[in-house]
Each structure stands twice: as structure tokens, then as C-alpha cells.
Amino acid sequence: MLKLVLKLLALTTVLLGVKMAIWAYLHTYQTRRFDESGYKLDSMLKPIRQEINTVFVGSSRTAHSVNPAVFDSATQHQTRSFNHGISAMFAPNTFAECEKLLKMDGLHLKTIFLELSFPPLKAHEDPFGRGNLFHEFSFKNSYFRREQNFGRERVQRGITLYDSFLTHFIMLRSAILMLVATVVRNDRDNFVMTPTGYRYFHPSAFLNRHYNRVSAQTPPDTTTLRVPFTERDRFYVNRLMQLAQRCEAKNVAIYFYLPNRMMDEEKQTLPNIYAALPERYRISMPYRRQFTPPFPADCSDDKQHLNQTAATLYTQLFAQAFLQKQPVTATR
Numbered sequence: 001m002l003k004l005v006l007k008l009l010a011l012t013t014v015l016l017g018v019k020m021a022i023w024a025y026l027h028t029y030q031t032r033r034f035d036e037s038g039y040k041l042d043s044m045l046k047p048i049r050q051e052i053n054t055v056f057v058g059s060s061r062t063a064h065s066v067n068p069a070v071f072d073s074a075t076q077h078q079t080r081s082f083n084h085g086i087s088a089m090f091a092p093n094t095f096a097e098c099e100k101l102l103k104m105d106g107l108h109l110k111t112i113f114l115e116l117s118f119p120p121l122k123a124h125e126d127p128f129g130r131g132n133l134f135h136e137f138s139f140k141n142s143y144f145r146r147e148q149n150f151g152r153e154r155v156q157r158g159i160t161l162y163d164s165f166l167t168h169f170i171m172l173r174s175a176i177l178m179l180v181a182t183v184v185r186n187d188r189d190n191f192v193m194t195p196t197g198y199r200y201f202h203p204s205a206f207l208n209r210h211y212n213r214v215s216a217q218t219p220p221d222t223t224t225l226r227v228p229f230t231e232r233d234r235f236y237v238n239r240l241m242q243l244a245q246r247c248e249a250k251n252v253a254i255y256f257y258l259p260n261r262m263m264d265e266e267k268q269t270l271p272n273i274y275a276a277l278p279e280r281y282r283i284s285m286p287y288r289r290q291f292t293p294p295f296p297a298d299c300s301d302d303k304q305h306l307n308q309t310a311a312t313l314y315t316q317l318f319a320q321a322f323l324q325k326q327p328v329t330a331t332r
Contacts, residue, residue: 037086040197041100045082048195049107054081056197057097058115059089061259064305065291066113067315068196074319079111083197090119091236095243102250112247112254113283113322114240116273118266200308201301213297220292227268229276236269237276244281255322257283260291260314261304283321288313 045052056066063085071081084097098112193199240256247254258274259266274282285291290299290310299310306314 052080052082053108053110054079056083056113058085060087062115063199065311065314067198070315071319074316090117109252114256116270118269214294229272233272236273255283261293
């Protein structure tokens, strides 16, 4: 019996040690990741803030898709734009970035373009639903479930211990998945960034592109998931409308757009969110095979982001869609 207890104690110690090590790494990584936001705001945008009146906010999909130089040329320089796309930055962190822009002294901001996004739940908590990702999970076995009806205090304590033990296993699994994802992403972050925030992969980053066999003739992924509109979706829309009101109070126009590549959680959430927004806030992009997943090999270096050629077309069409709504003047 003593040996069993010691083994369980050793196992618990190892699990806690691994979890603490992963937490420490992820905490350090999070700091480095958010430094990208600080770098773009403090070192890139602030020195030229008096020249900028339009900012794109989103994830790396925005960073690799919108070229401010091309956008400003397409609007005949009515806009002077900056790309504030950040790796793995999803809502509601994107909302916080918009707030920073609204409060930045000296920034002559007239327009914000905000990418709609939703974090992958394998590595993040749900920001628009429950407070903790694991609260909806039930790990009670049949014996505990039967005995719970009698309300015995000992059984209740057993349920709590049982749930806590399994929950920590799930949390450890998620932490490991996030750790692997960050390591893989770090290997791929070999890009060039322009002075206005647009970035593209360095030519030497993907020397072997034969693994991407997608061509322009490959059928696009236009699958739409019919998912009922939920309270979480409504909360998301309300947050967007609150942000829109904040922008309008500052005399800043804001427009929302869907990313050109959506993850699984986003396919179930973002179409409903986008459809529920008033039309005047939406930027709708026309269909083009070049930036419809799966991205053809000659349009993407890593199968996840547009290359320079595809980004140029995407940016030009984005500018056209914007000009059809309400052009921004450069008088401010």
C-alpha cells in the first residue's frame, strides 16, 4: 500500500513539474508574442503616426494579405494605411489593439479594418462563452452519477477530486499541444516586414515547395456549416457593436471582414457573426480562386498565408470593395 501511495505521489509530482515547466515556457512565449504588437505599435507605427489614417488589425492572415502600399495606390492615396496584423492574435485581443489605436496621441486615425477571428480552443479558452473551457466537460463516472442523487458528502468530495484530477490531465494535454504549435510556428516565422507592417516570407524560408500539390484547378473549400446562432455569437456581435460605437464617438469608421482562411472553430462561428452585423460595417470580398483555401501552390508559400503575388490581388480587390462603400478623404 505504501509503495502504491509513493508511486502515485511521484506521478503527481512529475505531472505538476511538467505542467509548471510548460506554463513557464508558454508564459515566456506569450511575452515574446505580444512584443510583436508592442514592436509594431511603438517602433513602427508611432514614428509615422501623423502620416497614417487607416489601420488593419488582425492575425498573421491579415499581416500576409494586405499590402498598405498597394492599398493606398488603389485608393489613389486617399488612405495612408498601416498593417497591424500579429501572429496568432485573435478576438478579443484584437479589440484591445483597436482600443490602443483609438487612444494613441498624434495618430490621425480615420478608418479601422478589423479581421473577425476566433481562437483555436485546443490552446485558448473560449472568450465569448463560458469563463473556463473545462467547465462544460463532465467527467463523472456512472457510480458517482448515481450516488450524487443522495447528496452524500463523501461522494460529493469524491466527485470533486475525480473531476479535478481528469481536468488537470486535459489541461496538460492542451498545454502540450500549444507548446508543439508554438515551436512549429517559430520554425516558420522567417519573414520580411515592410515599414508599414505588411510581411511576406523570405525567399529562403521555403526552398522545397513540392509538398504543396494544390493547383488552381483544385476544387476550393467553400463548405458552409449551418450552425444555429448562439448566445455566444450574440455576445460576440454585441462586443463588436460596442467597439463600433467607441469608434464613432472618436469620429473613426470601422469595418469588419472575414479572414481569407478560417480554422474549424471559425467556420462554425464567424459566418453567423458576419451575417448578423449591419451591412454598413461589412467589407465583402469577391470570390477568387487565388485566395480561397486550399491556397494554390503558386499563391502561398506555406499553404496558410498568401504570397506577395496573391496578396497584391487581394489588396486591390479589398480596396475596390472599400471604395464602393465610402472613400476616406485625406483632409484630416
